[in-house]
Amino acid sequence: MRMASVAHRLTLLPAGGDAIDVARLSDHRFSSDPQAVYERWGEFRDWAADVGAATDGAAEAVVAPESLGSPAPSPRQVFAIGLNYTDHAQEAGLGLPEAPPTFTKFPTCITGPYGELPLPSGAVDWEVELVVVIGRRAHRVKEEKAWEYVAGLTVGQDFSEREVQLAGPAPQFSLGKSFPAFGPIGPWLVTPDEFDDPDDLELSCTVNGERVQKARTSSMIFPVPELIARLSAVCPLLPGDLIFTGTPSGVGGARNPRKFLAPGDVVVSRVEGIGEIRQHCTG
The missing domain is CATH 3.90.850.10 (Fumarylacetoacetase-like, C-terminal domain)
Structure with a gap:
């Protein structure tokens, strides 16, 4: 799993497609604050694994470096x-x-x-x-x-x-x-x-x-x-x-x-x- 802060929001970068805004996709189960996720890392890792399994393809997610x-x-x-x-x-x-x-x-x-x-x-x-x-x-x-x-x-x-x-x-x-x-x-x-x-x-x-x-x-x-x-x-x-x-x-x-x-x-x-x-x- 690759996790980033994109425009100050917690984001997954799956190998299979677009960057994923965690707060939005999880219906705010997880905060948009990248630092906050570490207090719930085990729970987040399991959730992210399910999200990753639902994606396919081989292209890396692309985000603007300045973000x-x-x-x-x-x-x-x-x-x-x-x-x-x-x-x-x-x-x-x-x-x-x-x-x-x-x-x-x-x-x-x-x-x-x-x-x-x-x-x-x-x-x-x-x-x-x-x-x-x-x-x-x-x-x-x-x-x-x-x-x-x-x-x-x-x-x-x-x-x-x-x-x-x-x-x-x-x-x-x-x-x-x-x-x-x-x-x-x-x-x-x-x-x-x-x-x-x-x-x-x-x-x-x-x-x-x-x-x-x-x-x-x-x-x-x-x-x-x-x-x-x-x-x-x-x-x-x-x-x-x-x-x-x-x-x-x-x-x-x-x-x-x-x-x-x-x-x-x-x-x-x-x-x-x-x-x-x-x-x-x-x-």
């Missing part, structure tokens, strides 16, 4: 993981972590898949990431059961203002990664059953057409099930919460010389089996 918003526009909690790929830890000059380095991106930075990225300085970096959306309350979840708590996967960018992030004496990761529009996700949510192996997806990022990052999620130090187990051992994960699962090597701040985003740059981030998001940098 797409975040598939989880107002999460209560946003977890983000650092140093989750060996090559990224190496390019940062750091050892491999024994536990997932965790910070937050404040929810006000979450935005849709296409649009402008206002640059607050000349030190903004890119970090393509697979993003997990939680579908049911998860507390002290065992790793082997973790995928049962996932509503779906989407593409994300963990844009980072490196000067704020790394200012001492104590780095301010959460602030440096939470400027407006620093958390675009989308273009839609794809449920785990759509993938042959949800633990092995290619992700990549280009800046002005130049590929700057490429890896597979199977290279994560802490895979998605382990992240859910470790995070939920500390605090409950709530329906609609997000987990930015970490970025591979290729970030601008690790280059010599360093390279950051400038007005006019276009950043495209992709994840296999999901799609791509695109941001146009502005001053």
